Amino acid sequence: MLDRPGAQVELQFEPGFGPALQTQALAWVRAAVDAVAAYFGRFPVPRVELLLQPVAGAGVRGGTAFPAPDPWVRVRLGVQTDEAGFRADWVLVHEFIHLAIPQVPRGQNWLHEGLATYVEGVSRGRAGLEAPAAVWAGWQRGMPQGLPQPGDRGLDHTPTWGRTYWGGALWCLLADIRLLQRSGGRAGLQQALQGVLAAGGSYTQAWPVPRILAAADAAVGQDTLSALYAEWKDQPVAVDLPALWRDLGLHGHSRRDDAPLAAIRRTILA
Numbered sequence: 400m401l402d403r404p405g406a407q408v409e410l411q412f413e414p415g416f417g418p419a420l421q422t423q424a425l426a427w428v429r430a431a432v433d434a435v436a437a438y439f440g441r442f443p444v445p446r447v448e449l450l451l452q453p454v455a456g457a458g459v460r461g462g463t464a465f466p467a468p469d470p471w472v473r474v475r476l477g478v479q480t481d482e483a484g485f486r487a488d489w490v491l492v493h494e495f496i497h498l499a500i501p502q503v504p505r506g507q508n509w510l511h512e513g514l515a516t517y518v519e520g521v522s523r524g525r526a527g528l529e530a531p532a533a534v535w536a537g538w539q540r541g542m543p544q545g546l547p548q549p550g551d552r553g554l555d556h557t558p559t560w561g562r563t564y565w566g567g568a569l570w571c572l573l574a575d576i577r578l579l580q581r582s583g584g585r586a587g588l589q590q591a592l593q594g595v596l597a598a599g600g601s602y603t604q605a606w607p608v609p610r611i612l613a614a615a616d617a618a619v620g621q622d623t624l625s626a627l628y629a630e631w632k633d634q635p636v637a638v639d640l641p642a643l644w645r646d647l648g649l650h651g652h653s654r655r656d657d658a659p660l661a662a663i664r665r666t667i668l669a
């Protein structure tokens with residue numbers, strides 16, 4: 400049992416892990432719990448079981464979050480994972496973020512995966528688990544995979560891998576920017592999502608997407624998320640990504656603080 404303020408994580412190792420790896424894994428879990436708790440203001444659920452399954456080799460090989468009967472997460476972990484392998488892992492933070500979002504109908508899985516993908520970068524970057532420059536670079540590499548392809552019918556009707564993970568993440572980035580613009584930098588996606596948790600929404604609940612977004616909007620006194628959802632759900636929306644990166648002040652490895660969205664870039668992840 401790993402006790403952090405406001406969260407009990409019941410850590411279960413399936414047979415096959417050595418004692419040294421178990422010690423390293425404990426530090427890895429603690430860091431992931433703390434990064435997610437810092438973003439949401441608390442860990443999303445009071446108690447979660449984390450089952451680690453051994454696989455051959457090194458590295459974290461994927462995970463899944465389950466809502467019922469009590470929330471639990473399963474992660475496949477290479478028995479030869481070393482310090483660097485634990486540090487490079489994004490899977491555990493991603494799975495923990497799912498715990499903060501109510502279950503949605505299957506066709507709207509993009510919201511769950513998009514939030515988990517986007518907030519993973521923000522929360523790991525802020526917690527120092529990944530360099531912020533590397534997070535932005537990862538988004539610049541990944542987000543193009545979320546753009547609509549020919550035949551796209553909007554996020555709710557195009558359940559491809561690219562649209563589900565990166566299309567959802569791009570929607571989240573644009574939502575965060577819009578929320579911050581309209582609040583003068585005071586409230587973004589973080590505060591909106593904290594509002595969902597405060598309203599009782601977490602992975603143990605099943606909510607329609609409009610209810611999740613209404614709770615998120617209400618927390619920051621806007622209708623930004625509901626409006627952006629209405630724009631994107633039934634039709635492809637083109638995004639000029641090179642222009643977006645320019646406006647954020649991202650020029651290769653250099654950063655421009657005179658760019659129009661530079662302050663918002665720093666608020667999201669400096």
Ligand SMILES: [Zn+2]
Pocket residue numbers: 493494497511512515
């Ligand atoms: Zn996921």
